[in-house]
Amino acid sequence: MFFLRTIRRRLVTGFTFAFVLLLGMTAAAIWGLERHQAAVERLDYLVHRSPDKARLEAAVTRILRPFAAKIDLNKDAAVRLLQYDYLKKINAAQAEANEFYTRSLDAPRDPELQTLGYGGPHPLLTVTMNAVRRELSDLAALSTKLNFSDVTDFQTRQNARDAIELQVGKGIAAINSTLSRLPEHDQLANVESSLRAEQKESTRVMKNVRLLILVALISYAIALFFGFRWISNPLRAVASGASRIANGDTDYRLPPVFRWKDEFYDLTHNFNRMADRFQESEDQLNAKVEERSRQLVRSERLAGIGFLAAGVAHEINNPLQAMSMAAESVQFRLMDHLDPDHPDAAEIRERLEMIQRESKRCGQITRRLLDFARNERQEKQKEDLTRVVGEVLAMIRPMSRYQDRTIVFERAAPLIIEINASQMKQVVLNLVSNALQATNAGGRVEIRLEEHTDWVVVVVEDDGQGMKQENIVHLFEPFYTTKETGEGTGLGLSITHRIIEDHHGTIDPRSEGPGRGSSFTIRLPRRQPQQKAA
Ligand code: ADP
Secondary structure (H helix, E strand, C coil): CHHHHHHHHHHHHHHHHHHHHHHHHHHHHHHHHHHHHHHHHHHHHHHHHCCHHHHHHHHHHHHHHHCCCCCCCCCHHHHHHHHHHHHHHHHHHHHHHHHHHHHHHHHCCCCCCHHCCCEECHHHHHHHHHHHHHHHHHHHHHHEEEEEECCCCCHHHHHHHHHHHHHHHHHHHHHHHHHCCCCCCCEEEEEEEEHHHHHHHHHHHHHHHHHHHHHHHHHHHHHHHHHHHHHHHHHHHHHHHHHHHHCCCCCCCCCCCCCCCCHHHHHHHHHHHHHHHHHHHHHHHHHHHHHHHHHHHHHHHHHHHHHHHHHHHHHHHHHHHHHHHHHHHHHHHHHHHHCCCCCCCCHHHHHHHHHHHHHHHHHHHHHHHHHCCCCCCCCEEEHHHHHHHHHHHHCCCCCCCHCCEEEECCCCCEEEEEEEEHHHHHHHHHHHHHHHCCCCCCCCCCCCCCCCCEEEEEEEECCCCCCCCHHCCCCCCCCCCCCCCCCCCCCHHHHHHHHHCCCEEEEEEECCCCCEEEEEEEEECCCCCCCCCC
């Protein structure tokens, strides 16, 4: 379907077809008019210009008419009048004969007359007409005899007139018999047959015109049908789809409008691609908004907690210390006086140690809360990050409960970066201890430092329990923990996040899923941006 594949081709094909149809109708109209004109001309010719034998015969017969009038032969004037009338009739017959001959010569347009021998100088025609002319001249010569001036006798005059009339009658008969040699041609019959032919022709023309009108109507209906199907309907589908998407139905996609790969196919395809991209960017935007809102909630919560923590932690810290010291002093005193073999001695010692241990843990929590609440900017200066990490690891490595884990940190070269060393220690400590806690015996934790021109990347990676995607989004929320009660505070990562933000860096937690390890990637600028003076 080469001519219908694209809308352009379809339009060109349609318009060409319409143009051809128009040409056809115009040609039919011109043809019909020409035929009609030709028929009128032929009728005109037949009526006014065709050779008319009957008219010639009548003119010849009229030569005898003057003799029919009763005249007084005694009067010379009456005889001269007869002679004059007679000559007039002969002249008229001669003129008619000439006209007949001329028309006969001039009839080449009429094939019917031609076949009869009238078209052009036909030998029979010329011979006959010469004979007729001669005979008419003979009759004209007879007129000289119509002069009775030297005859006085009436009867002699009468006899001479009768003899001339007889001779004229014979001459006319001779002319008519000569003319009868020419083929008969009935002008009226010719006119009628010509009219009939014209009627037949008109009917044919009308039939053709009707057929053309029918074809035009059918073509118009077809053009209308396919115009709707190929152009109007797809256009409406595109328009309504566009308005649906514009009104917020971003999941809607235009259905394929046509089976051929035409302009509408491209339009639909590209429109859908555009809608996909639009939706994609909308999703991204939504995700960003969600992330920002979460950050906002987090910061608000942090601020609230900071406010609470500052008060509560401070208040709790003192009684906790008092409890711990009291328990310690009770233990010392009691141990001095208590018989070690006393059945309750061991339990009392254990409970007292428990009071000390738990109040210390509470103290740790309050201290962390206070850390968290402390919002002032910490001084940052150029430090060696390799040394900072090394010091943290030196603190962790000897801890007995992580003896069966492997901690890998291979870097020895110094890495100078503008940070607050004690805060950064806290960050590394949080991340490494989380990683160690997430691993089982035999687990591996690796710390890597990557150096870029303007950035430094710290990666803490473990092969431990991993994280679910739905947990990752909550990691930095304060008090979010999956550890058993008493095990975790859920504050480590929120503090870490706050410190990294304070260093104008980013932290990106990743995990392939439960059981597939986790990694935390920190990006820090080598140099802190200049703080604007307050
Ligand atoms: P806490 O360690 O006190 O629970 P954190 O804020 O440090 O609080 O950590 C919050 C939660 O993040 C943890 O309870 C744990 O579920 C998850 N998490 C942190 N680091 C890791 C890790 N390396 N592997 C698996 N989960 C981790």
